Amino acid sequence: MIGSTPSFYPNLVKGGSFLKPNTVNISSNSTIKNTRRTLKNLFYSKKIAPYVFVFPFILIFCGFYLYPVITTIIMSFYDILPGQTKFVGLENYKRLFNPTFYKALYNTSIYTLWTIVILIPIPLLFAVILNSKIMKGKTFFRACLFIPALTSTIVAGVIFRLLFSESETAFANSFIMFFGLDPITWRQSGPAIMFLMVSLATWRWMGVNMIYFLTGLQNIPKEMYEAAEIDGANMINKFWHITIPFLKPVTVYVLTITLFAGYKMFEEAYVFWEVNSPGNISLTLVGYLYKEGFQYNQLGYGSAIGVSLLIIVAILGFIQLQLTGTFRKKGGN
């Protein structure tokens, strides 16, 4: 059966037509072959193949990132209402200089600072502990620390809100009252709400940062430790002089993403007070953007807040990478 198929087709063509269609058939066959060859060449070509592979990303990037960013920048110079869009120049940016914006910037910066202070050393420590040979049940603990990253912040936030409810019977208050302290109105005071937001972020992102550090740790050559041991180095020496320096690239990376995540934080604040917190104690920059843009229907001003957030983050990111030496050319060693 299989053998007969190839001969069957040409027969049909020959029987059904003259010479002319036959030649067409041959030439189209060769075109297909040619195209195949070109495609093959294309995928194997060192110059072109990378572009082919990044093309889908570029397409998505342009459609969903670059285009909105450019539109936002343009929108920030306009006053936007349905059917009535008016160019207002720098008016939206002038309005930024108000106490609410400062408060949002302050809250966001403090929050970012705390997440950096907590979410770098502690996951690093966990990673080292969970990477050590003597530790038992490593996989279990790694999984435990990582699972929160899989939940939604909103869902976790609702649980947090119930745990830290201000009634005396709520979990957190009954806990601190056990130690003789007064119940706290958690969501009503600035420091307490900051504590809640940072704890929620810590709980959720601890595992992710730990995974980054774990990967970094596994790339450190074992020989380094062995050599150090021969030279008589103890645990702490090894940690300071081998682990920390080798983890620097990972640390810089984690620092960068923590910084960006901190400044674009929205959900952690949203779950506690949405965007209208008393005295704006939990207002973040993105929350302020959301409030002005959507709640007061000022999309132009909202865009201006977005653009200023972009500028702030870009400057901070640049400074941070400059300080950690990422821009410097690597030395010979």
Added chain:
Amino acid sequence: MNKILKLGLTMLLLLSLVLAGCSSKNEPSSNNASEGESNDGSEHQELKFWTFQGLHVEFFEDAAKSWNEMYPDRQINFVAESFPYDEMHNNLLLALQSGVGAPDIVDIEINRFPNFLKGDIQLEPLNNIVEPEIDSFVKSRLDVYAADGNYYGAPTHVGASVAFYNTELFEAAGVSPDDIKTWDDFVEIGKVIKSKTDKPMTAVFTNGFWSFYPMISQKGSDIFDPNGEVILDNQDNVEVLQFIHDMVYKDEIAVLAPGGRHDSEEFFAFMNSGGAAALIMPSWYASRFVEHMPDQSRNFVMKPMPAWEEGGFRSAGMGGTGTAVTKQAKDVELAKDFLAHAKLTKEANIKIWTILGFDPPRHDVWDAPELREANKFTEYFGDGLFDMLIDIKDEINPLNITENTPLARDLIESNVLFNVLREKNQTPEEALKQAADELRSR
């Protein structure tokens, strides 16, 4: 050159692959939809409805059912979607701004309504369905959703503010809610209750303006005057805020509401366990009592608010939801006619009471016998509920809603009340002045 051409070709190929994926996905689903329609036999025009209040879904579905029974030649397929408050208004704003994705009919809350009256209004004027009925309505309730002589929203209720009294605590203290005529009486009786039962007379919201706003409206004041000028920092408002402050810190008959808002879990729990003897809220809050505070069933009664002076107004119209038809409605006339059927007719206004427990904005139904029948609200609060609401219907000042109303509400909720009542870092005068100045700067 040749290479670039090849590159372009390849990209096109990839693109067509991606797009082919899209189209093959879409086709079967659209087929399914048309099949679904033909299965029904008749032509059902789909009407999509968005709301932020789950209770309203039941009300509209009931109206859709009666519409389909009444108009067999104009059948509708009513699809209701309920979202959280913020999400729904934001989605609607973006849908109307971008020109796609809006529903046919939508519930818009009074404090967000001004957002939708800016620019080229993306809602359909309802004049041809509102005007024939206008004489039977409490007109101020239509005016709050109007702009330039056009009506854009069908009102849901009058929203008369009332006092909810916990009779169990009143009896324990040997006093009666009926003795409270003025706010001074409220404080005096509050002191008795406080000393006898050790429970606070009332709870005041630090992040919600429903106790403050009814009290200033009752005094004839408002946030804006009828011309839209800011009057938030006038003497009346300062006095009201000082009065609330004194109830908490001087007379010590009030506490700060746990959770700070009328809709927080902590507050429901607090009231459900008999935490306070009285609460000033618009009458629509009755549905929250029934739903979230079941343990206090039959313990609470609804009475007119205390007046500022003998013979003064005993209520204020608060809150509200205007149902609008968007410009994106597939069949505007049908959507409008259905809306009229669902909210503007006599029958609809009776349903507003029987299903939602709200005081209907159409006053010619107020003496209908259906409004005196027992329902889940009379079961909770006792009989004669509706007669009380009619009694105070003429004691309601109109509200002045402007495009800055959303901001004003936010400033009062997040700054003024919080700073004066909880943080105590500003006097009522300072806080109101600061908020008023910010409103004026817009």
